[in-house]
Amino acid sequence: MNLSFLIALVSNNGNYTCVVTYPENGRTFHLTRTQTVKVVGSPKDALPxxxxxxxxxxxxxxEPGEELLIPCKVHFTFLKDSRNEVWWTIDGKKPDDTTFDITVNESVSLSKIEDETRTQLLSIKKVTAEDLKRNYVCHARNAKGEVDKSAKVKQKAPRYTVELACGFGATVLLVVILIVVYHVYWLEMVLFYRAHFGTDETILDGKEYDIYVSYARNAEEEEFVLLTLRGVLENEFGYKLCIFDRDSLPGGIVTDETLSFIQKSRRLLVVLSPNYVLQGTQALLELKAGLENMASRGNINVILVQYKAVKEMKVKELKRAKTVLTVIKWKGEKSKYPQGRFWKQLQVAMPVKKSSRWSRSGEQGLSYSSLKNV
Incomplete structure (x- = not known):
C-alpha cells in the first residue's frame, strides 16, 4: 500500500504512521512504522x-563618532545539500583580517518550505572619518552561484553646511516671493507709499487746477469725461478738474484761454480715441501745448488715457507722445470695477494731494455706487 500526494502542500507536513494488524494463535498483533513528511521548495525553483x-x-x-550598523540580508531558496554562505569584506578583506574594531553578528530564519534568510549585521561602535570612506561589500554564495553588493556609506554634511544651504535657499525663496509680490502688487505698493509718505505736490506750486482734460468734443468721449472721469476724480477723490467747455468764460480767445488753463494745471489728461485724432485745432492745440510745456519747463505731466484704440497715428505729436509715455487703457465695463487696474494706474499718475480723498481711496478702493451710476 502506498500513500501518494498529487500536489504537495505545506499543510501535508507531519508524521505519518503505517499500522499493520494481524492475528496469530488467538491473539491480535499490531505493527507500526512512522515516517516524517516535510514539504520543501522544488529544485526547479532554486535560484542564486x-x-x-x-x-x-x-x-x-x-557623522564621525556615531555607531554604524549595516545589515547584509540574503535570501536562499531551498536547495538540497547546498551550503549557504554569507560574509562581509571591507576594502577587500574579511573583518577578521582587519585591524579596526568591527563586530559581525549573524541570524538565520527559515520559511515553511525551508527557504533560508541569513542576516549578518556589521557594527562599528564609533565610526571614524576613515571608516566612512571604506568599501563595505556583502557577499553570498550557494550551489547556484555567488553574488555581492556594496553598501553606500558616506559622511554627513557638517551642520553649518546644511544651515548655510537652508539659509541660502530661504533667501532665494524670499527674493522670488518679493519679486512676484512686487510684480503683482506694485500699483498697490506705490499707492500705499504715496498715501503715507508722499510729498504734497500742491503746496506753493502756484497751480489752480489738478488736471486739464483734453478730449474730443460732441462725441461719445465727452459723455465719458463729463460723467465717469469728472464724477470719480472730483466727487470721489477731491481733485479739481479743468474742462474747457465748462470752465472757460464766454467771449474769450480760445487759444489764449487754452494755454492759460494748461499752465495753471498740474496734469494734462488726454483721452485718446479715433475722434480725437480727427478733431480740429482745439484738441491738438491742447496736446501740443502740454507736450511743449512738459519738455521745456517740466512743470506739467501728460497722462494718456486710451478710451478707444487708434489704428493710424498720423498726428506726429500724438505719435511721439505714445512712444515715450505710458498709455492707460479704458476697457469698458471691466474698468468700472473699483479695484480695477485702470483706476489704480490713473491714481499713480495723478498728483499727490494730502488734503484730497485720493489717499484714502488708495487703501479702501473706489465707491462702486459712484461708478455704477455713471
Missing part, C-alpha cells in the same frame, strides 16, 4: 542568493 540589503536605495550617512 538574493541580496535584500544593502541596496541602491539606502545610504548609510553618519
Amino acid at each position: 542568493p538574493q541580496i535584500y540589503s544593502p541596496n541602491d536605495f539606502v545610504v548609510y550617512e553618519k
